[in-house]
Amino acid sequence: MRYNFRIVRDYHPQSLDRKWQARWQDTGAFEVTEDPSRPKFYCLEMFAYPSGHAHVGHVRNYMIGDVMARQKRMRGFNVLHPFGWDAFGLPAENAAIKQGIHPEQSTLANIAHMKGQLQRLGISYAWNREIATCLPDYYKWNQWLFLRMLERDLAYRKRSTVNWCPSCQTVLANEQVVDGGCWRCGTAVGSRTLDQWFLRITHYAQELLDATDRLTEWPEKVLTMQRNWIGRSEGARVKFALLRAGVSEAPSAPLPADAPAVEVFTTRIDTIFGATFVLLAPEHEWIERIADESADPAAVRAQVQKFRAQDRTARMTGEVEKEGFFTGRYAVNPFTGRAVPLWVANFVLGEYGTGAVMAVPGHDQRDFEFARKYGLPITVVVQPEGQPPLSADAMTEAFVEPGRIVGSGEFDGLWSTDAIGRMAEAAEARGIGARTVQFRLKDWGISRQRYWGTPIPVIYCGHCGMVPVPDDQLPVELPAMVEFTGRGDSPLAQVEAWVTAPCPACGRPARRETDTMDTFVDSSWYFYRYCDPRNDRQAFDPAKVRYWCPVDFYSGGVEHAILHLIYSRFFCRVFRDLGMVEHDEPFTRLLTQGMVLKDGSAMSKSKGNVVDPDDMLARYGADALRLYVMFVAPPENEIEWTDAGLEGSARFLARIWRVADQWCDAFAGRAVPALAGLAPNEAEQELRRVTHDTIRRVTHDLDPRVHLNTVVSALMEMVNALYAFCEAHTNTGIPGRRAKGEAGPVEERPETLAVLKEALDALVLMLSPFAPHTAEELWEMLGHEGGLAAAAWPAYDPVIARSSEIVVPVQVNGKLRGRLTVPADVTEEALKELALAEAAVRVHTAGKTVARVIVAKGKLVNVVVK
RNA sequence: GCCGGAGUGGCGAAACUGGCAGACGCGCGGGACUCAAAAUCCCGUUCUCCGCAAGGGGAGUGAGGGUUCAAUUCCCUCCUCCGGCACCA
Numbered sequence: 001m002r003y004n005f006r007i008v009r010d011y012h013p014q015s016l017d018r019k020w021q022a023r024w025q026d027t028g029a030f031e032v033t034e035d036p037s038r039p040k041f042y043c044l045e046m047f048a049y050p051s052g053h054a055h056v057g058h059v060r061n062y063m064i065g066d067v068m069a070r071q072k073r074m075r076g077f078n079v080l081h082p083f084g085w086d087a088f089g090l091p092a093e094n095a096a097i098k099q100g101i102h103p104e105q106s107t108l109a110n111i112a113h114m115k116g117q118l119q120r121l122g123i124s125y126a127w128n129r130e131i132a133t134c135l136p137d138y139y140k141w142n143q144w145l146f147l148r149m150l151e152r153d154l155a156y157r158k159r160s161t162v163n164w165c166p167s168c169q170t171v172l173a174n175e176q177v178v179d180g181g182c183w184r185c186g187t188a189v190g191s192r193t194l195d196q197w198f199l200r201i202t203h204y205a206q207e208l209l210d211a212t213d214r215l216t217e218w219p220e221k222v223l224t225m226q227r228n229w230i231g232r233s234e235g236a237r238v239k240f241a242l243l244r245a246g247v248s249e250a251p252s253a254p255l256p257a258d259a260p261a262v263e264v265f266t267t268r269i270d271t272i273f274g275a276t277f278v279l280l281a282p283e284h285e286w287i288e289r290i291a292d293e294s295a296d297p298a299a300v301r302a303q304v305q306k307f308r309a310q311d312r313t314a315r316m317t318g319e320v321e322k323e324g325f326f327t328g329r330y331a332v333n334p335f336t337g338r339a340v341p342l343w344v345a346n347f348v349l350g351e352y353g354t355g356a357v358m359a360v361p362g363h364d365q366r367d368f369e370f371a372r373k374y375g376l377p378i379t380v381v382v383q384p385e386g387q388p389p390l391s392a393d394a395m396t397e398a399f400v401e402p403g404r405i406v407g408s409g410e411f412d413g414l415w416s417t418d419a420i421g422r423m424a425e426a427a428e429a430r431g432i433g434a435r436t437v438q439f440r441l442k443d444w445g446i447s448r449q450r451y452w453g454t455p456i457p458v459i460y461c462g463h464c465g466m467v468p469v470p471d472d473q474l475p476v477e478l479p480a481m482v483e484f485t486g487r488g489d490s491p492l493a494q495v496e497a498w499v500t501a502p503c504p505a506c507g508r509p510a511r512r513e514t515d516t517m518d519t520f521v522d523s524s525w526y527f528y529r530y531c532d533p534r535n536d537r538q539a540f541d542p543a544k545v546r547y548w549c550p551v552d553f554y555s556g557g558v559e560h561a562i563l564h565l566i567y568s569r570f571f572c573r574v575f576r577d578l579g580m581v582e583h584d585e586p587f588t589r590l591l592t593q594g595m596v597l598k599d600g601s602a603m604s605k606s607k608g609n610v611v612d613p614d615d616m617l618a619r620y621g622a623d624a625l626r627l628y629v630m631f632v633a634p635p636e637n638e639i640e641w642t643d644a645g646l647e648g649s650a651r652f653l654a655r656i657w658r659v660a661d662q663w664c665d666a667f668a669g670r671a672v673p674a675l676a677g678l679a680p681n682e683a684e685q686e687l688r689r690v691t692h693d694t695i696r697r698v699t700h701d702l703d704p705r706v707h708l709n710t711v712v713s714a715l716m717e718m719v720n721a722l723y724a725f726c727e728a729h730t731n732t733g734i735p736g737r738r739a740k741g742e743a744g745p746v747e748e749r750p751e752t753l754a755v756l757k758e759a760l761d762a763l764v765l766m767l768s769p770f771a772p773h774t775a776e777e778l779w780e781m782l783g784h785e786g787g788l789a790a791a792a793w794p795a796y797d798p799v800i801a802r803s804s805e806i807v808v809p810v811q812v813n814g815k816l817r818g819r820l821t822v823p824a825d826v827t828e829e830a831l832k833e834l835a836l837a838e839a840a841v842r843v844h845t846a847g848k849t850v851a852r853v854i855v856a857k858g859k860l861v862n863v864v865v866k
Numbered sequence: 867g868c869c870g871g872a873g874u875g876g877c878g879a880a881a882c883u884g885g886c887a888g889a890c891g892c893g894c895g896g897g898a899c900u901c902a903a904a905a906u907c908c909c910g911u912u913c914u915c916c917g918c919a920a921g922g923g924g925a926g927u928g929a930g931g932g933u934u935c936a937a938u939u940c941c942c943u944c945c946u947c948c949g950g951c952a953c954c955a
Contacts, residue, residue, distance in 0.1 A: 219871090220870065220871070221870060221871055221949070221950080222950095223870085224869060224870040224871085224949090224950065224951095225869095225870080225949080225950050225951085226950095227869080227870095227950095227951095228868090228869065228870085228950055228951040228952090229950080229951075231951075231952095231954070233954075233955090235955080264955080265954090265955070266955060267954090267955065268955075279955090315953085318952080318953040319953095320953090322953075345953095346953095347953045347955095348953085348955080349953080349954065349955090351954095352954045352955080353954070353955070356955095357954095357955045358955080359955085360955090364955065365953090366953055366955075367955085438954080438955095440951085440954060558949080561949090561950085562950085631878095631879095631890085631891070632878060632879085632891085632892095633878060633879065634879085637878090637879090638948095639878075640877095640878080642877090642878085642892080644892060644893075645878075645891075645892060647892090648891055648892060649891090652891085654905095654906095655906095658906085700882080701882090705882075707880095707882090709878090709879075709880085709890085709891095710879095710880065710881095710889090710890080712890080712891090713879090713880075713889065713890035713891075714889095714890080715890095716890055716891070717889075717890065720890090723907080723908095727907085727908085734906090734907060734908090735906090735907090807886090808886095809885085809886040810886095811885085811886085811935085811936075813935075813936090814935065814936050816886055819886080851935085852935060853935090854885090854935050854936075856884095856885050856936090859885050859886090860885045860886070860936085862885080862935050862936060863935090864935045864936095
């Protein structure tokens with residue numbers, strides 16, 4: 001077989017990008033519909049906030065997802081790979097205040113630009129399913145779902161103290177407060193008291209916690225964060241009956257169970273005999289009443305006010321000195337029957353538990369410090385075992401470990417952990433307490449005093465009260481014209497024509513709710529909408545969601561480990577309980593991709609360290625960028641951006657190009673001899689082995705392992721093997737190494753061409769998820785029609801992938817002393833004999849006794865000598 | 867403080883089920899090609915010791931211990947870094 005040399009085609013990745021992106025778009029290559037005959041694969045990357053420009057940190061995530069989507073398509077899966085925009089949010093509105101550009105205008109322009117960037121990267125999205133949450137056809141269903149939650153008491157309105165960001169001029173959920181600052185702008189968070197809408201995520205707290213055990217394909221890190229966030233703790237609520245003002249002695253007869261009482265939450269009811277005072281949070285609901293009934297109401301109020309005014313975050317993180325004051329009132333410890341003073345303390349949290357605690361200074365460090373500071377009594381009710389007994393006067397710190405119960409009447413002698421159960425039972429029997437479970441997780445406050453969000457669909461009527469907007473009047477659309485002043489009240493409240501609306505119940509003039517929803521509402525269910533993005537009768541068709549969901553592979557930044565991912569798990573359960581979805585968890589497998597750093601820190605406009613993918617595309621093409629980002633480290637790792645690494649990937653692509661180009665004319669337009677019936681020589685067989693073994697490695701590393709960096713390594717090794725083969729075993733030689741004078745017909749064995757064709761075909765197919773443009777072009781050059789869309793993932797033959805000869809290391813006492821080259825099917829016995837006969841081994845066994853010979857089949861021989 | 871995750875060459879990393887530590891790439895060094903350079907191709911590159919050399923010895927995966935014929939991998943103690951929670955009663 002002969003072929004003629006010609007000049008190597010130049011590799012122009014940029015023109016390949018354009019050519020194949022246009023073709024994919026024209027043919028709708030990545031659009032899909034439900035097809036029950038094929039297994040589905042829902043591959044999703046967290047959608048994007050349209051900030052204007054995507055940097056390589058953002059697009060890394062999309063590239064990871066794209067590799068998985070493309071690879072799954074080739075393996076016969078019906079792949080849903082959609083994209084969309086988390087398009088509501090503060091920056092657009094802040095820009096409007098500053099620059100006077102309407103948020104809708106800037107958002108839509110940003111979306112257009114970023115969409116272009118993603119398309120230039122060749123990400124294989126089903127663009128006809130694109131959604132933007134700021135459009136009424138999306139947020140209508142936020143409103144619809146809100147009304148369903150309202151009906152089920154999963155949405156409710158409550159006056160409450162909330163986190164307030166003075167810079168963003170809005171409320172923040174607890175999850176949005178990071179280290180005491182606003183999650184978006186970092187400004188120190190203050191507090192305000194407002195009527196707020198809440199979603200009752202706590203209804204699912206236990207289920208959300210329990211189900212983390214079944215999320216076996218989520219990173220442990222994320223599950224830990226969610227468990228911490230939910231923060232379950234088991235304990236008991238106990239009532240301390242309140243004595244009337246002026247009474248400081250407990251009555252001799254027990255008080256009735258329904259007497260006015262301060263209820264406390266404790267995890268250490270075993271120490272209750274040591275509870276010598278009770279502490280109330282400054283926010284406690286009874287503070288007002290106690291002040292009124294006190295001798296000097298004004299003084300009490302002033303003290304409370306002082307505590308409430310203390311910096312909210314400092315109070316929550318313990319940076320404020322522990323302070324308190326005596327209210328003048330007493331309560332009764334229900335176990336000792338003694339009166340204990342009632343204090344207010346700044347370190348007691350109003351929003352956790354009951355807002356009141358029993359103070360056990362002997363066994364709680366905070367209470368101990370408080371007692372010493374204010375001269376309150378300390379009683380020891382738990383003694384350590386195997387140590388000298390504690391005395392209250394001599395203690396320098398609280399004893400918080402479990403121990404033997406003392407001074408607690410009938411419970412004396414019990415071990416603390418056993419006493420907890422027994423005392424809780426006793427409290428229950430007397431009707432003065434109950435075992436409870438307390439969660440740190442709080443209901444999700446969704447009210448935002450901003451314009452650029454989903455209007456909350458309720459109307460307040462002077463006669464009917466709060467009235468939900470009927471479904472057939474949805475969506476409640478945002479008014480088009482608004483003046484953006486940045487003032488603290490809701491911008492919608494200023495649009496009188498919009499606010500005034502007839503009451504849906506009685507028809508009289510009423511006023512709309514002027515708060516909008518937290519944008520995390522939008523992102524909590526968008527993955528369902530992708531399944532049926534244009535449905536104007538329902539949020540989605542349950543049958544379509546049943547086919548596509550749950551999401552099989554979800555990737556995004558770890559910064560969403562709590563916020564977005566716990567809200568989505570919550571919404572999934574709401575939809576489930578509405579009968580619209582059948583699964584319990586929305587995301588089967590989660591991958592948290594690491595950030596891309598530049599000069600040691602995350603890319604951001606303000607730091608001026610942003611790497612724009614378009615710059616990289618202009619220099620190296622999309623494939624080199626994609627390949628580099630996949631190769632440099634595992635997807636979960638943070639990576640430091642370097643241009644040098646990118647050049648290495650560009651070189652690798654050119655190296656593939658050259659070897660494929662060198663042989664493609666030999667294959668094109670003629671029948672490459674089939675391998676069957678040919679007799680490849682040793683070198684050719686070895687190349688086949690490399691080909692099949694590489695397919696095996698790559699297939700496994702892609703899925704299920706998602707070790708994308710080692711996939712690229714394996715491809716590089718295969719290319720190195722191809723070059724070595726060309727150099728040593730073909731007449732043509734190394735690609736790009738031909739001297740001009742040598743140009744001319746060169747003969748190759750048919751076997752050589754056949755194994756090369758097999759190798760190059762497989763190489764291009766395996767490359768295609770990473771470098772799809774180059775791969776498409778090479779696939780065409782290799783003589784295939786129909787594009788990669790028509791191609792299947794290469795299969796490997798395990799027999800060919802296995803070498804007929806293997807190299808087995810031989811150790812003596814665990815130290816490597818030699819290597820044996822033996823047939824792959826060598827017996828253990830033969831291997832043992834060969835090992836003992838090996839010269840390098842005998843040097844180390846001479847004069848010693850061979851105690852054992854361990855043969856790990858096909859892997860290693862270890863000779864143990866004494 | 868509690869709960870997770872991680873620590874391997876000059877750098878990014880690999881080692882899948884306990885079996886040759888450092889694959890692959892970057893960088894660096896050398897060579898080939900070239901009038902020359904770039905590009906390309908080939909070789910070398912954990913540290914250290916012995917040797918002119920071929921070659922050989924020793925150490926080595928944060929530290930120390932343990933289990934094992936054999937440990938980056940399993941167990942214990944500790945150190946450091948990263949992340950989460952944290953006056954949560």
